[in-house]
Amino acid sequence: MEQSKIPVIAVLGPTASGKTALSIALAKELGGEVVSADSMQIYRGMDIATAKPTEEEMDEVPHHLIGYVGPEEPYSLGRYAADAHAAIADVHSRGRLPILCGGTGLYMDTVLDNRDIGETGSDPAIRAELSGLAKERGGEYLLSVLREFDPETAAALHANNLPRIIRAIEVYRLSGVTMSELQRKSRETPERYHTLRIGIAYQDRAVLYGRINRRVDLMMEQGLLEEAKAFRAENLGTSAQAIGYKELFPYLDGEKSLLECLDSLKQATRRYAKRQLTWFRRDGRIYWVYPDAEDAKSRAFSLARRFLAGGNLENPGKLIENC
Numbered sequence: 001m002e003q004s005k006i007p008v009i010a011v012l013g014p015t016a017s018g019k020t021a022l023s024i025a026l027a028k029e030l031g032g033e034v035v036s037a038d039s040m041q042i043y044r045g046m047d048i049a050t051a052k053p054t055e056e057e058m059d060e061v062p063h064h065l066i067g068y069v070g071p072e073e074p075y076s077l078g079r080y081a082a083d084a085h086a087a088i089a090d091v092h093s094r095g096r097l098p099i100l101c102g103g104t105g106l107y108m109d110t111v112l113d114n115r116d117i118g119e120t121g122s123d124p125a126i127r128a129e130l131s132g133l134a135k136e137r138g139g140e141y142l143l144s145v146l147r148e149f150d151p152e153t154a155a156a157l158h159a160n161n162l163p164r165i166i167r168a169i170e171v172y173r174l175s176g177v178t179m180s181e182l183q184r185k186s187r188e189t190p191e192r193y194h195t196l197r198i199g200i201a202y203q204d205r206a207v208l209y210g211r212i213n214r215r216v217d218l219m220m221e222q223g224l225l226e227e228a229k230a231f232r233a234e235n236l237g238t239s240a241q242a243i244g245y246k247e248l249f250p251y252l253d254g255e256k257s258l259l260e261c262l263d264s265l266k267q268a269t270r271r272y273a274k275r276q277l278t279w280f281r282r283d284g285r286i287y288w289v290y291p292d293a294e295d296a297k298s299r300a301f302s303l304a305r306r307f308l309a310g311g312n313l314e315n316p317g318k319l320i321e322n323c
Contacts, residue, residue: 005194006092009304010100012108012280013200014273016211018291020053022200023101024061025297026304033062033091035084037102040242043071048224049244077110084111105279106156114192115183126173130166145169152180156279158272160246196307198300199286201277201323207292212269216262243268281319288319
């Protein structure tokens with residue numbers, strides 16, 4: 001093990017894959033604490049839509065960077081990186097193992113690869129123009145604008161994620177450099193941590209999609225519709241970006257049936273999972289585990305113990321193509 005670097009175990013993968021349960025199991029087994037790498041779980045009140053772990057699910061394992069930002073607050077990638085580095089340092093300083101868990105690939109990569117998030121500046125006029133376009137023509141249109149000059153960044157974003165789409169377009173207009181190119185340049189900085197990346201996937205994608213569909217049904221039982229209605233009444237822009245709210249608004253507006261909206265929500269979540277897998281597929285450092293084909297928990301424990309003991313690990317495997 002690289003003795004000068006803090007050891008970090010990262011648990012990553014698509015939505016509904018079981019990341020939360022595995023990260024908590026690893027934390028209990030290895031004396032760790034969980035640091036979230038989810039771009040929506042940071043917000044207060046957005047509990048059901050973002051599948052925040054409940055107190056019961058946390059099972060007394062401390063969690064960091066969950067529900068600590070107001071949904072009306074602007075929040076940047078740079079701020080997340082600073083917050084995550086501080087949380088990891090705090091966990092390590094108390095002799096605990098930091099376990100970074102989440103499905104937001106950009107957050108995960110920025111922290112683990114120690115990317116330098118430079119300040120590009122901002123222009124209120126550009127933001128106002130792009131926000132107006134989004135209201136007039138929708139997120140899909142704005143995402144198509146971004147795709148014309150930065151397809152790599154566009155592929156990693158959901159059409160609902162207007163703040164990041166607007167920021168990526170703004171950065172290009174101000175600097176003439178795409179967000180993806182800035183991120184490539186930032187990778188030149190040395191990594192801060194000694195990291196084991198454990199990814200969860202399913203050899204049969206239909207199994208994952210079934211888990212997603214069941215999760216949506218469970219969210220509705222837990223009160224997702226009421227949560228969406230409350231955030232809609234507050235008129236908080238950030239809440240509309242979370243998958244789980246926007247898809248239900250047509251029902252609240254009397255434009256579609258609840259069944260139609262739930263079908264849209266399940267489809268949007270499945271598409272998001274596919275994009276997450278596409279993002280992680282590019283990283284050859286990930287050790288993949290497949291709960292539908294093996295005892296994924298035991299394999300993850302074995303990998304983690306060997307990693308912490310400084311033992312040699314087999315080479316990471318590529319993500320199976322049909323995942």
